[in-house]
Amino acid sequence: MNNEKIIIANWKMKLSLAETLALAENIKTKFQGFSGATVGVCPNYISILEVKEILKGTDIKLGAQDVFWEGAGAYTGEISADMLVEAGCEYVIIGHSERRKFLMVNYEMIHRETKAVLNNGNLVPIVCIGENWDERKTDRRDFVLFDQLQQALSGLDLVGNQQVVIAYEPIWAIGSGTAIEPSEAEYAHKIIKLTLNDMFGMKIVNNNFKIIYGGSISSKNVKGFVGLENLDGMLVGGASLEADEFYKVAKALVK
Ligand code: PGA
Numbered sequence: 001m002n003n004e005k006i007i008i009a010n011w012k013m014k015l016s017l018a019e020t021l022a023l024a025e026n027i028k029t030k031f032q033g034f035s036g037a038t039v040g041v042c043p044n045y046i047s048i049l050e051v052k053e054i055l056k057g058t059d060i061k062l063g064a065q066d067v068f069w070e071g072a073g074a075y076t077g078e079i080s081a082d083m084l085v086e087a088g089c090e091y092v093i094i095g096h097s098e099r100r101k102f103l104m105v106n107y108e109m110i111h112r113e114t115k116a117v118l119n120n121g122n123l124v125p126i127v128c129i130g131e132n133w134d135e136r137k138t139d140r141r142d143f144v145l146f147d148q149l150q151q152a153l154s155g156l157d158l159v160g161n162q163q164v165v166i167a168y169e170p171i172w173a174i175g176s177g178t179a180i181e182p183s184e185a186e187y188a189h190k191i192i193k194l195t196l197n198d199m200f201g202m203k204i205v206n207n208n209f210k211i212i213y214g215g216s217i218s219s220k221n222v223k224g225f226v227g228l229e230n231l232d233g234m235l236v237g238g239a240s241l242e243a244d245e246f247y248k249v250a251k252a253l254v255k
Contacts, residue, residue: 005037006210006233007167007250008063008126009240010093013044020047024054026243031060034247036254037233040091041240045079052088063091066099069112073176092117093126093153093235097171107151115156118164126165126235127152127190128214139172142191157207158197158200165210166192167235173215175237181217182224185213189230197251219248226252 015023020043029037040061043051052062063086068078084092094117097111105188110127117125131141158164168188173180189211196205209252214226214235225231234253240246 004211005253007039007253008035008091008093008131008165008167008212008235009039009041009246010065010096010214010235010237011041011043011240012065012098012134012237014241015044015047017044017047017050020044021054022049023241023243026245027060028054028058030247031058031250034061034250037250039130039250042091042093048084048087048089061090062088063093064089065093065096065204067092067113067117067123068092069109070115071116078210081117081123084231085120085122089123091126091165092125093128093167095128096175097128097130097169101171107148110152111154111156112153114164116159118156118162121162122160124163124165126212128167128169128235130167130169130171130174131217136170136172141188145188145191146195149199151200153196158204161208163208163210165212165233166196167212167214168192169214169235176216177211179218179221181224182228185225186228186230189213189228193230217249219245219252222249222252226255 020141040063042063042065058216063228064084067081071080094113099105114125114127116229117123131144135144146158170180192211210232217234217236220241236249
């Protein structure tokens with residue numbers, strides 16, 4: 001796998017269709033000539049096809065914010081991996097903590113979704129893990145990360161160069177306006193890497209996995225994360241809602 005950093009915008013449910021398309025246009029313009037990192041955007045479902053048209057001819061990747069584990073059938077409200085690929089998606093976020101919080105998504109579901117995406121083979125799953133404040137405060141973070149990785153990925157086979165992105169998102173930092181200390185992120189990423197090494201072996205981990213950080217990253221704090229040994233990129237929420245700000249975050253990471 002190449003060592004390029006990956007920067008993914010998660011627009012959540014924050015923008016209308018019109019706002020999403022305007023932002024996609026601005027990002028397209030802003031990122032003209034940008035190189036050195038993979039950049040992707042994850043709009044809401046109803047915007048995906050139109051964002052795809054806007055991004056046509058650019059290197060910016062398209063992603064979705066969720067996926068269902070079945071391929072097709074009577075599953076009202078859900079969308080399958082095949083459908084996302086058909087719509088032009090190359091990435092999909094799985095198990096975001098907001099879905100865990102508001103929709104009772106659990107790691108058994110996250111496991112099924114990840115498995116479905118890997119079986120599809122044309123999508124890169126961005127699997128979200130991360131401890132909450134209580135777990136952090138009581139020193140349970142390491143176990144939580146280990147446990148979430150086990151539940152999400154145990155028994156899954158990676159074929160060839162299939163990529164998997166693990167997004168470490170400490171729940172208490174998301175949307176808080178304050179990212180965690182870079183040294184703390186590096187420590188957590190190390191735990192994640194060691195756990196993955198145990199599960200898949202170092203060769204596969206080096207070749208197929210990326211570990212990215214998410215949680216209140218902005219152009220102001222991103223510099224502290226540049227050059228961390230086990231950081232392969234960022235999942236960016238709030239700071240991706242403005243093209244200029246998102247560009248600054250991406251630019252800082254490729255320096
Ligand atoms: P944030 O969101 O950057 O607004 O904290 C990140 C995320 O939830 O992926």
